[in-house]
Amino acid sequence: MKFSHYFRPFSVFLLLACATSGGIAQNSITKPIRVKKPDNIILFIGDGMGVTQVYAGFTKNQGQLNLMKFTSLGFSLTYSASDYITDSGAGGTAISTGNKTYNGAIGVDRAGVPSKTILEFAEEKGLSTGLVSTSSITHATPASFIAHEKFRDDYEAIAADFLDTDIDVFIGGGRNNFTARKDKRNLVQELRDKGYQVIYSMDSVTGIQKGKLAGLVVPEHAPSMLQGRGDMLTQASVTAINILNKNRKGFFLMVEGSQIDWGGHANNTDFVVEEMIDLDKAIGKAMEFAEKDRNTLVIVTADHETGGMAILDGDYQKGTVTAKFGTTDHTGVMVPVFAWGPGAELFQGIQENTDIFKKMMLLLELNPEPPVQQ
Numbered sequence: 573m574k575f576s577h578y579f580r581p582f583s584v585f586l587l588l589a590c591a592t593s594g595g596i597a598q599n600s601i602t603k604p605i606r607v608k609k610p611d612n613i614i615l616f617i618g619d620g621m622g623v624t625q626v627y628a629g630f631t632k633n634q635g636q637l638n639l640m641k642f643t644s645l646g647f648s649l650t651y652s653a654s655d656y657i658t659d660s661g662a663g664g665t666a667i668s669t670g671n672k673t674y675n676g677a678i679g680v681d682r683a684g685v686p687s688k689t690i691l692e693f694a695e696e697k698g699l700s701t702g703l704v705s706t707s708s709i710t711h712a713t714p715a716s717f718i719a720h721e722k723f724r725d726d727y728e729a730i731a732a733d734f735l736d737t738d739i740d741v742f743i744g745g746g747r748n749n750f751t752a753r754k755d756k757r758n759l760v761q762e763l764r765d766k767g768y769q770v771i772y773s774m775d776s777v778t779g780i781q782k783g784k785l786a787g788l789v790v791p792e793h794a795p796s797m798l799q800g801r802g803d804m805l806t807q808a809s810v811t812a813i814n815i816l817n818k819n820r821k822g823f824f825l826m827v828e829g830s831q832i833d834w835g836g837h838a839n840n841t842d843f844v845v846e847e848m849i850d851l852d853k854a855i856g857k858a859m860e861f862a863e864k865d866r867n868t869l870v871i872v873t874a875d876h877e878t879g880g881m882a883i884l885d886g887d888y889q890k891g892t893v894t895a896k897f898g899t900t901d902h903t904g905v906m907v908p909v910f911a912w913g914p915g916a917e918l919f920q921g922i923q924e925n926t927d928i929f930k931k932m933m934l935l936l937e938l939n940p941e942p943p944v945q946q
């Protein structure tokens with residue numbers, strides 16, 4: 573046991589009255605219940621990851637997936653304020669801020685007003701914070717946790733928003749949005765002036781043990797698994813956990829498996845399953861950490877399903893899977909919520925995507941601002 577560990581406040585039981593609000597999900601916890609409180613939350617988002625994508629990965633991986641070990645399972649309703657079928661901006665913002673908003677929004681409510689994210693709440697309370705992604709770090713999913721922009725494709729504005737926070741660790745692509753900018757600002761220099769170690773290669777990122785880290789390891793998006801990305805996601809996740817865990821107050825980390833979605837858009841089964849298995853490997857490392865730490869809640873969910881994927885045949889022994897797709901776009905189906913660790917039981921049942929935010933806030937004892945009437 574690490575010495576610092578000893579001084580961590582022991583987990584306490586929280587009395588929670590977790591009332592869901594405003595949505596169509598029926599499963600609200602209205603009576604106070606006692607749950608154990610985690611110090612840390614590691615939230616995985618598989619972009620475009622429905623139940624089919626999980627099961628296709630499970631089949632391809634010969635009947636093995638770390639996700640299958642999770643004991644608390646629920647579903648999330650993903651519709652946005654503007655559309656039955658969400659995009660990743662509104663889907664990410666629902667989870668990061670607790671607000672249903674319009675498709676394309678990044679950390680703003682349906683009126684376009686900035687809405688504080690769980691990462692920002694955590695940071696305010698002195699927790700360490702991090703983001704990891706296999707896409708550009710300015711892409712919709714990670715952006716939703718740190719930026720406040722009306723339009724998701726305003727990548728340079730999103731990159732500038734990173735400078736307005738004190739996020740401790742971010743690792744992903746999108747270096748160009750920090751360096752090759754229309755406004756000629758050199759955000760890498762600004763990050764360095766703020767004390768960040770700005771690192772351009774994954775090999776060097778893994779050597780970082782402490783301090784603030786901006787790992788901008790590719791100019792735009794990382795390559796897909798089929799194109800040879802390797803174990804970037806696992807290495808980035810482990811590096812982030814290592815650094816963030818130095819803070820006795822705890823941490824919040826969001827890790828995105830970005831490209832499950834892209835495999836779905838491409839209707840490419842191999843693309844989907846390799847990305848799915850890659851995400852699962854990173855999840856396995858987080859579980860290993862959580863198992864030792866005992867104060868960490870691991871949540872795995874998606875912003876939406878992509879492709880309307882259907883499994884038509886498979887073979888666990890051979891690790892083969894045959895699938896078809898109903899669309900090249902997102903679908904409106906519920907997505908799974910897996911939770912493991914202290915507080916996991918809160919995520920059982922069918923919930924609004926916005927409830928994931930509310931439950932994480934309760935568990936980390938972060939206080940949301942009073943809701944603004946709209």
Ligand code: MG
Binds near residue numbers: 660713714830
């Ligand atoms: Mg994404």
Ligand code: ZN
Binds near residue numbers: 837878
């Ligand atoms: Zn998509």
